[in-house]
Amino acid sequence: MDYNAALDQAIGKLHEEGRYRTFIDIERRKGSYPHATWTRPDGTESQITVWCGNDYLGMGQHPVVLAAMHEALDATGAGSGGTRNISGTTVYHKRLEAELADLHGKQSALVFSSAYIANDATLSTLRKLFPGLIIYSDTLNHASMIEGIKRGEGAKRIFRHNDVAHLRELLEADDPEAPKLIAFESIYSMDGDFGPIAEICDLADEFNALTYLDEVHAVGMYGPHGGGVAERDGLLDRIDIFNGTLGKAFGVFGGYIAASAKMCDAVRSYAPGFIFTTSLPPAVAAGAAASIAFLKTAEGQLLRDQQQLNARILKMRLRGLGMPIMDHGSHIVPVHVGNPVHCKALSDMLLADFGIYVQPINFPTVPRGTERLRFTPSPVHSPKEIDALVKAMDALWSMCKLNRSANVA
Numbered sequence: 001m002d003y004n005a006a007l008d009q010a011i012g013k014l015h016e017e018g019r020y021r022t023f024i025d026i027e028r029r030k031g032s033y034p035h036a037t038w039t040r041p042d043g044t045e046s047q048i049t050v051w052c053g054n055d056y057l058g059m060g061q062h063p064v065v066l067a068a069m070h071e072a073l074d075a076t077g078a079g080s081g082g083t084r085n086i087s088g089t090t091v092y093h094k095r096l097e098a099e100l101a102d103l104h105g106k107q108s109a110l111v112f113s114s115a116y117i118a119n120d121a122t123l124s125t126l127r128k129l130f131p132g133l134i135i136y137s138d139t140l141n142h143a144s145m146i147e148g149i150k151r152g153e154g155a156k157r158i159f160r161h162n163d164v165a166h167l168r169e170l171l172e173a174d175d176p177e178a179p180k181l182i183a184f185e186s187i188y189s190m191d192g193d194f195g196p197i198a199e200i201c202d203l204a205d206e207f208n209a210l211t212y213l214d215e216v217h218a219v220g221m222y223g224p225h226g227g228g229v230a231e232r233d234g235l236l237d238r239i240d241i242f243n244g245t246l247g248k249a250f251g252v253f254g255g256y257i258a259a260s261a262k263m264c265d266a267v268r269s270y271a272p273g274f275i276f277t278t279s280l281p282p283a284v285a286a287g288a289a290a291s292i293a294f295l296k297t298a299e300g301q302l303l304r305d306q307q308q309l310n311a312r313i314l315k316m317r318l319r320g321l322g323m324p325i326m327d328h329g330s331h332i333v334p335v336h337v338g339n340p341v342h343c344k345a346l347s348d349m350l351l352a353d354f355g356i357y358v359q360p361i362n363f364p365t366v367p368r369g370t371e372r373l374r375f376t377p378s379p380v381h382s383p384k385e386i387d388a389l390v391k392a393m394d395a396l397w398s399m400c401k402l403n404r405s406a407n408v409a
């Protein structure tokens with residue numbers, strides 16, 4: 001085989017389709033998020049405003065988080081030095097898991113290297129724990145769930161996005177005695193829409209299925225203690241396994257599940273993605289625990305309120321200009337473009353001409369024809385920055401003669 005030719009072909013295909021991904025080189029400035037320094041390919045620098053980060057509340061620069069990280073770093077050094085089983089469990093990991101269990105009203109939690117790994121490792125391990133398990137998965141579930149569900153033996157059923165009638169049909173068609181699990185998300189981050197948690201839990205009760213809820217984009221953001229949409233809606237006890245990240249609203253790094261003590265114990269004991277890998281650095285665990293604890297407080301609620309307010313203001317102003325925003329009432333503000341080349345061009349112009357950084361979202365992250373710009377307002381975006389973004393979008397929409405007609409569902 002001509003390996004280089006195969007690589008050229010694979011990469012060339014992405015260029016042809018206008019969806020070759022480029023990383024831009026940015027350095028966030030602690031204390032002045034959402035500002036960052038952009039280093040162009042020619043080495044020149046300019047100041048930009050980041051509008052597509054998932055550090056939704058700016059916790060990545062919060063003094064409480066940084067103090068906890070400094071303290072742990074100074075106390076213990078850099079890495080954990082081992083897997084959880086072999087010298088990699090510290091007081092910081094234990095504290096973090098206790099915070100997480102409390103956050104979700106569960107007996108236990110288990111921390112992984114990322115939420116991606118937590119999804120992949122847990123879902124694939126559940127197949128081993130419950131032989132013959134049938135997994136029912138929303139068609140828009142994140143890649144990490146899909147990977148975990150695909151691995152191992154056992155059936156999978158894909159239900160149409162948020163379609164509980166379709167889910168019921170699939171459940172009814174299977175053996176009532178077969179073990180079952182329904183995997184879904186509380187917020188689908190590319191559209192910003194919510195999953196029908198209560199209705200899915202009703203079906204799970206009726207068909208004796210376990211529920212697995214990915215709250216990656218909701219933890220820290222919803223509920224009086226930042227426990228996510230299930231906490232906000234009073235549904236914590238109806239979910240068997242929560243999945244969440246420490247890398248978005250909590251502003252640090254890592255992922256986890258929270259569940260019964262028995263469930264966590266079994267996953268801990270059987271999941272290769274948990275067992276055979278170095279545990280989080282203690283400073284990371286300490287920072288994440290401090291962030292979660294802070295976001296449980298009234299001060300944390302103020303950040304959530306400010307974030308929601310900024311999201312509403314941005315949506316209202318873009319809608320006022322006739323921009324095709326996708327508004328499902330969540331904290332995410334996607335603007336539909338519908339063409340990968342236009343989407344990339346708009347993103348490039350926003351960055352080069354206006355100092356506004358928003359990454360184009362193209363296939364396979366979203367279906368072809370639904371390419372979009374996805375804005376993530378935070379409490380650290382000031383009215384001045386919101387104004388600058390709205391004016392830049394207005395100017396580009398006019399210049400490119402883009403659709404101003406309306407809302408996209």
Ligand SMILES: Cc1ncc(COP(=O)(O)O)c(C=O)c1O
Nearest residue numbers: 114115116142216245247254255
């Ligand atoms: C729904 C969902 N689940 C899981 C993940 C993985 O999270 P992490 O970045 O912690 O790996 C993501 C990442 O964007 C996500 O959107």
